[in-house]
Amino acid sequence: MVTYDRQEVGKRLACRRREMGLTGEEMGRQIGKKGKYYRDIENGRCGMSVETLMLLAEKMGLSLDYLIYGIADDEKMGEPKLIVNMLSHCDRRVREGAVNLLKVYLESVLK
Secondary structure (H helix, E strand, O other): OOOOOHHHHHHHHHHHHHHOOOOHHHHHHHOOOOHHHHHHHHOOOOOOOHHHHHHHHHHHOOOHHHHHHOOOHHHHHHHHHHHHHHHHOOOHHHHHHHHHHHHHHHHHHOO
16 A cells, blocks of 8 residues: 655655755745745645645646656656656757757757
């Protein structure tokens, strides 16, 4: 039986928040909550509503499966979907640059 481990969920949230370059206070503001509440979630001291969990997943670009179960997105999506997911979190300039690099690379290896 799989159980909900809020400390592990908090670790995954903290890791992603740091990758995004945000403080706990900033992440709390992004989801309309106090920084202390968000930090309590990260530290496993309190749970959260399903709505808050969904909002965090959306803001951080993470799947609910990953947050709750620790199943990496690439383990279930496959490489093409993973690339699309990664690009969807980039700004337009970065996304266009990555797509152009991929086109050049594919054209060179498919000749």
